[in-house]
Amino acid sequence: MKKVELLAPAGDYEALTSAVNAGCDAVYLGGKNFGARAYATNFDYDDLKSAVEFCHLRDVKVYVTVNTLVANEEFEKLVNYLDFLYSIGVDAVIVQDMGVLKFLRENYPDLKVHASTQMTVHNLEGVQELAEKGVSRVILSRELTLKEIKDIVQNSNIEIEVFVHGALCVSYSGQCFMSSILGGRSGNRGRCAQPCRLKYSLVDKEGKVLEKDLHLLSMADLCTIEHIPKLIEAGITSFKIEGRMKNAEYVASVVKAYREAIDSFYEGRTFDSGKAIEEMSRIFNRGFSTGYLFGVKPSKMSYLSPKNTGVAAAEVISVTSKTSKLRLLRDIAKGDGISDEKGEKGQKVEIIFKNGKKVDRAYEGDIIELPLKFYVKEGEILNKTYDVLLNDKLKNLLSKKIPIKIYAELKKDKPLYIKIQEGIHTVEVYSDEISQIAEKVSIEEDFLKDKLTQINDTAFYVEEIEVVVEKGLYMSVKGIKEARRKAIEMLEKRKLEYYRREEKHTFFSLLPFKEKKEKVSLTFYTDKVEHLKIASQLGIEYVYFNYKLDIKL
Structure with a gap:
């Protein structure tokens, strides 16, 4: 069984590095134009090139969103953009527009194309x-x-990608016109204003208000981490995490959790999904559901707030004019964010009093006092909306490194020879400096190994190293390091060249618009047979008729 791909969102460069370091297999991101998340930071041409190089050096694929509907007058700009994406070696582009798909297949036959969820593909x-x-x-x-x-x-015989985590649309995928109609910002052009996250009132046909000022259309987020084994066994190619508008810590927390869940399945280990959900909730939480996966409507909505409401952190015991006494339901630290249950009022925790003394941290079960800047009542539950320690941990994940094997030889009157192997790539270099007979201190094998493995500032780490050193030889540390640097740079160049393609300058010329017909044709819709007869008598050319009616014509 081929291992499922974990695909992560990257709305900016910081989120991209977090996704890679947290363990994703691929990222999807957008340029400054033609992407369905126009309000994300996104990537300019230089950033795109750097992002592709960063990912490819670490064996992570890059898919670029070109998934808006494209106007005729934009097409020349789009072609120049596609030429650029092609040349820098992106692994695939994600499209919605059928015209863009046709153009890609005709002009970039070796560039993979993924059909966006905006295409609303929902059947075989x-x-x-x-x-x-x-x-x-x-x-x-x-x-x-x-x-x-x-x-x-x-x-089917092509790859299938499925969303496993993140925000859900209240409308059908790719078919929402609410933002376009209400605010002139089309979701299919990447400019969704998210009117579904606003407050609404529910009114019956008599005008009676049933519910007032709630987020009635706001969906809870999709979370399938408890069902990863079932999803893998379904044969899905790629698990997609939504979130190009989210920050780097959110991306890191979700990718890290799903990486562990996937690896646990393949390695036959037990996975604690409850612990994973709890940690993800401490970064961003507006409730979770399994969406439509199991044949029922989503089990939760985020009626109270579409924002991060955090996790329950404390119960209010008593309130004075200066402080509120709280019983902690979970640990709290200076720098955390705390709010009411709806997430409407909140603040940063600046001072914590425990037993009358200032402390930087308090623990579940402790009784503490906090100076609060918003009104609370006895018995009220307060939520933690920002976890400073967890965020710091996620900001400092270990960098992803690719293993390499090094073989080196130092022989009399010869340059240092270095061979590096990484996957399908092998490079060989010789030092500019020639070895000499040592006058005082000679090069030992352990010394040479130490100097050759000092590559912490690169995308690699040394998994295996073998050196052969003739006794009594000397070479300067500078000469050894320069040869090592040259070998690593050659490996990086070899890896990146493997992905890059030739530069393209695709010719494109917009076809002239056809002249409008002078004669205006009239079309007509009806579900009544007598209207059909009238339309026929009037000479109407096209009639749209409700075919579901059980009648005989």
């Missing part, structure tokens, strides 16, 4: 149609059940 026939058009992967609509997904996987 849609997947098969796109496969025939040259799409290599389909990102399915989030409204499908696991049973439906499994059926599509088993009966």
